[in-house]
Amino acid sequence: MSSRKLVRDWMGVAAGQYLARAMLLVRGLVSASTLGPAGFGGWNALNLILDYGTYASLGSLQGLDLRLPAASLETDPARSQRLLRGTWSVVWVGWLAFATILGLTLLFAPRALVGELSPWAPMLMLLLALIQLAIQLYVSVLKARGRFGPASAAQAAQVVIGAGLGVLAVGRFGVYGLIGGWLVGSFVALLWLRWAATDVPIAPGRVTEGLALARAGLPVFGFFTTSLVLRSVDRMALLRYGDRAELGYYSLGLLAVGLVLYLPEAAATVLFPRIAAAADGALDLGRARMELARGHRALAVTMPLLVGVAMLWAAPVTAWLLPAFAAGVPALRMLAIGAMLFAAGTLPSYFLLGTGHAPRLIVAGAFAAAVTAVLVFATAARVPHAAAVAAAAAIGYGLFASLMVSLAARRLFATTAERWWFAAASFAPALWAGGLALVLGMLGPPLSWAATLARTLALGLGYLPVLWAFGRGVGLVRFAREWLQARPSPA
Numbered sequence: 001m002s003s004r005k006l007v008r009d010w011m012g013v014a015a016g017q018y019l020a021r022a023m024l025l026v027r028g029l030v031s032a033s034t035l036g037p038a039g040f041g042g043w044n045a046l047n048l049i050l051d052y053g054t055y056a057s058l059g060s061l062q063g064l065d066l067r068l069p070a071a072s073l074e075t076d077p078a079r080s081q082r083l084l085r086g087t088w089s090v091v092w093v094g095w096l097a098f099a100t101i102l103g104l105t106l107l108f109a110p111r112a113l114v115g116e117l118s119p120w121a122p123m124l125m126l127l128l129a130l131i132q133l134a135i136q137l138y139v140s141v142l143k144a145r146g147r148f149g150p151a152s153a154a155q156a157a158q159v160v161i162g163a164g165l166g167v168l169a170v171g172r173f174g175v176y177g178l179i180g181g182w183l184v185g186s187f188v189a190l191l192w193l194r195w196a197a198t199d200v201p202i203a204p205g206r207v208t209e210g211l212a213l214a215r216a217g218l219p220v221f222g223f224f225t226t227s228l229v230l231r232s233v234d235r236m237a238l239l240r241y242g243d244r245a246e247l248g249y250y251s252l253g254l255l256a257v258g259l260v261l262y263l264p265e266a267a268a269t270v271l272f273p274r275i276a277a278a279a280d281g282a283l284d285l286g287r288a289r290m291e292l293a294r295g296h297r298a299l300a301v302t303m304p305l306l307v308g309v310a311m312l313w314a315a316p317v318t319a320w321l322l323p324a325f326a327a328g329v330p331a332l333r334m335l336a337i338g339a340m341l342f343a344a345g346t347l348p349s350y351f352l353l354g355t356g357h358a359p360r361l362i363v364a365g366a367f368a369a370a371v372t373a374v375l376v377f378a379t380a381a382r383v384p385h386a387a388a389v390a391a392a393a394a395i396g397y398g399l400f401a402s403l404m405v406s407l408a409a410r411r412l413f414a415t416t417a418e419r420w421w422f423a424a425a426s427f428a429p430a431l432w433a434g435g436l437a438l439v440l441g442m443l444g445p446p447l448s449w450a451a452t453l454a455r456t457l458a459l460g461l462g463y464l465p466v467l468w469a470f471g472r473g474v475g476l477v478r479f480a481r482e483w484l485q486a487r488p489s490p491a
Helices: 003-053 060-072 078-108 120-144 148-173 175-196 207-241 244-279 285-321 323-343 346-354 358-382 386-412 416-441 449-471 476-485
Strands: none
Touching: 003 078, 003 120, 003 148, 003 175, 003 207, 003 244, 003 323, 060 078, 060 120, 060 207, 060 244, 078 120, 078 207, 120 148, 120 175, 120 244, 148 175, 207 244, 207 346, 207 358, 207 386, 244 285, 244 323, 244 346, 244 386, 285 323, 285 346, 285 386, 285 416, 285 449, 323 386, 323 416, 346 358, 346 386, 358 386, 386 416, 416 449
C-alpha cells in the first residue's frame, strides 16, 4: 500500500466518521432541546445497554480482526470461511447470555436503567445490539480486505439515516422515536454491508472455531472492556448518586468526547489491519511502526488547537442553542481535555494490541479503570454534579493514556531520549491547549461572541510555539499534499 493510499484511506474513514458524528451531534442537540436535561440523561442511560451489548462477542470479533487480515491474503478462502462461521456461533451465544442478564436486571431492578420507560425500550436496545454485532462482523471483513470505502459508507449511512429519522421523530415519539430511527438506519447499513460482501456466510459454524478466535482475541477484548468501563463509569456514578438532569448536563460533554475521539479511531481503523498483518509476517513491521508513529504525532500536535477553539465557543453556542444546558459547559470543557488525553493513547494501544502485547495492556487498563472508578464514585458521592465528575473522569483518562504511551514507547523506539520525546509530544500540546483555553475562558464576558473571537485569536497565537516545537519533522505539509494528490484506487 502506497503512503498516498494510506493517507486517503485514513482521511476517507475520518470524513465518513465526522459526517456521521455531525449527524449524531445534530440528533443530540435536537433531542436535548426536546427532551430536556432529565429526558436526555435518561436516553444516555438507556444507551448503556447498547454500549455493553455490543461486547457480547466475547472476544471473537477481536480474534477475527487479528486472524482475518492474513487469511484474506491467502488464495484459498476456506480458512476465512471457517473463521467467519465460528465468529457467528460465539456472537449468538454471547448475545443470548447478555439478553438473559438484561432480563434479570429488568426483573429485579426495573428502574435502574430505564427510569419511567416501559420494558419495550430496553428490549429494542437489545435488538439494536444484535444488529450492531452483525455490522461489526461485516466491517471486520471489509477492513481485512482493505475495502475501507464500503465499510465507511455503510456506517455513515447508518448514522445519517438513523440520526436523521430520530431528529424527525423525537418531537412526537420521544425516546422511542430515537430508537426507531436508529433501528431503520442499522438495517440499511447491514443490507449495504451484505451487498458489499455477499460471500460472508450467514449460518454459524463450529463453536470450537469461534472459541479459538475468542481465546486469540480475549486479550484485545479484555483491553477494550476495560476501556469501556473507563468511559462509562462516570455515567454509572451519576445514575447512582446524582439525578437524570445532572446526567443530562454531563451528556452534553459526552458529545464532545465523541467528536475528539473519532479522528484517532479513524486512523486506528486503517492502521490496525496492517499492524496485525505485519505481526503475522505478511507485511513489513518496521514500516507499520513508522506509519503509526507518524500518524500519532500528527494527531497529537493538530487536534489540541481544534479542541481548544471548541472549548472557547462552547459557552456562547450552548447559550444560543441549548440555554437549559448552560450548567453543563464546565463539564464539557473538562471532558474535552480528558478526551484529548485519552486520544493520545489510542494509536499506541492499537499498535500493542496488533503486535501481541494485549496482556500487558489489560493489566494497565484494568488498573486505570479501577483507579478511575474509585475516583469518580468517590467524587460523585460527595459532589454529585456534572463538572466535578467530569474532572475526576478526565484524570482517569489521562492516567489510562499515559500508561498506553509508556508501554508503546518501549516497543516503538530504541533509546530513552526518543521515548521521552514521544511521551512529551503525546501530551504537552493537549495540556497546553486545554489549560490555555480554560484560562482564556475566564477572561472577558463569557457569552460575548466578540470576546470569544478575541479569545480564539489569542489561543491560536499562544499555540504557535507548541506547534513549532512539536510539529517539526512530523511531515504535516507532506501529509496534506499526499491527501490532496491521492487518487482513488480500485477497491
